[in-house]
Amino acid sequence: MTDKKDYQLWEVFIRSNRGIDHKHAGSLRASDAEMAMQNARDLYTRRMEGVSIWVVPSSQIVASDPDDKSVLFDPSGDKIYRHPTFYKLPKELEHM
Amino acid sequence: MNNDLYTYTLRQADNAMILCQRLCQWAAKAPELEEDIALTNIGLDMIGQARSLYQYAAELSDKDISEDDLAFMRDERQWRNLLLVEQPSGNFADTIARQYFYDVWHLAFLQELVNCNDEMLAAIATKSVKEAQYHVRHSSNWVKRLGDGTELSHERMQEAVNEMWQFTPEMFESDEVDQRLLAKGHAADLSKVKVIWDTAVTALLEEATLIKPDEAFLMSGGRQGIHTQHLGYILAEMQILPRSMPGCKW
Numbered sequence: 001m002t003d004k005k006d007y008q009l010w011e012v013f014i015r016s017n018r019g020i021d022h023k024h025a026g027s028l029r030a031s032d033a034e035m036a037m038q039n040a041r042d043l044y045t046r047r048m049e050g051v052s053i054w055v056v057p058s059s060q061i062v063a064s065d066p067d068d069k070s071v072l073f074d075p076s077g078d079k080i081y082r083h084p085t086f087y088k089l090p091k092e093l094e095h096m
Numbered sequence: 097m098n099n100d101l102y103t104y105t106l107r108q109a110d111n112a113m114i115l116c117q118r119l120c121q122w123a124a125k126a127p128e129l130e131e132d133i134a135l136t137n138i139g140l141d142m143i144g145q146a147r148s149l150y151q152y153a154a155e156l157s158d159k160d161i162s163e164d165d166l167a168f169m170r171d172e173r174q175w176r177n178l179l180l181v182e183q184p185s186g187n188f189a190d191t192i193a194r195q196y197f198y199d200v201w202h203l204a205f206l207q208e209l210v211n212c213n214d215e216m217l218a219a220i221a222t223k224s225v226k227e228a229q230y231h232v233r234h235s236s237n238w239v240k241r242l243g244d245g246t247e248l249s250h251e252r253m254q255e256a257v258n259e260m261w262q263f264t265p266e267m268f269e270s271d272e273v274d275q276r277l278l279a280k281g282h283a284a285d286l287s288k289v290k291v292i293w294d295t296a297v298t299a300l301l302e303e304a305t306l307i308k309p310d311e312a313f314l315m316s317g318g319r320q321g322i323h324t325q326h327l328g329y330i331l332a333e334m335q336i337l338p339r340s341m342p343g344c345k346w
Contacts, residue, residue, distance in 0.1 A: 028130050038234060039130040042137050
């Protein structure tokens with residue numbers, strides 16, 4: 001039991017009672033999917049947080065590199081026309 | 097006062113209370129953080145069940161007592177829990193063996209009790225069944241993992257099964273209280289529970305590559321108040337505060 005090399009990290013996503021999307025809740029360690037699911041239930045739904053659980057091996061997640069932050073995200077910073085609020089609506093159009 | 101129903105309710109409450117106490121001793125000491133939470137979660141389910149049952153027992157009693165009096169003011173010989181639940185937690189495999197044997201029994205017992213004529217017991221059982229289903233899933237998974245795991249985990253799991261086995265026949269003993277209540281449709285039919293338990297346990301032990309022990313020497317007496325030496329220590333720890341400071345609140 002002390003040999004923990006079989007224990008891998010899993011990311012847990014929970015869909016809450018009123019939510020329609022699964023949100024990242026945290027991570028845990030488990031030796032397979034079944035144990036990950038059980039542990040997720042115990043660790044992250046104890047206070048009635050959810051109605052559905054996803055568990056994903058952390059190693060399967062491809063994450064963006066923090067050093068790429070400026071390359072990836074800065075260019076969209078000055079493109080306000082990508083937001084619908086940039087456009088003026090004709091007065092005739094009500095209840096938009 | 098309905099003495100039989102009181103005793104019957106108290107026996108169930110005491111099982112939940114003592115096993116909860118045992119499980120909570122793992123808090124901050126379990127082999128994994130995740131398992132730490134899992135075991136104490138199960139303990140919390142049990143304290144919820146114990147409270148409902150103690151409240152009902154207090155109601156059935158002709159004395160003016162509360163759930164707390166039942167939990168904290170009774171001595172060892174007045175406790176009615178099964179010997180199995182008071183056994184020491186030992187290593188993790190011991191805890192799992194104790195838990196698995198109890199969980200399978202408890203679920204089958206509750207599923208019987210759901211249909212009993214006593215509305216309150218049926219209602220408490222209905223609520224507890226969902227919890228017990230999860231408990232069985234948790235403990236049976238671990239029996240399989242440890243039994244069919246490494247050489248060391250297999251050895252420990254087999255030892256634990258052998259050790260706890262002697263306390264399992266007591267779960268199916270049916271005394272006059274059980275029989276009188278069963279005749280009135282107020283109790284679980286333990287002979288049916290036994291068939292379900294035997295089938296499930298035999299199959300799981302095989303799947304876990306574990307050897308089912310032979311019929312053991314029957315250890316029993318818990319339900320009559322004759323306990324192993326372990327219960328006294330549990331009660332001492334559990335009852336010291338309310339006994340030394342009666343009525344204390346925080």
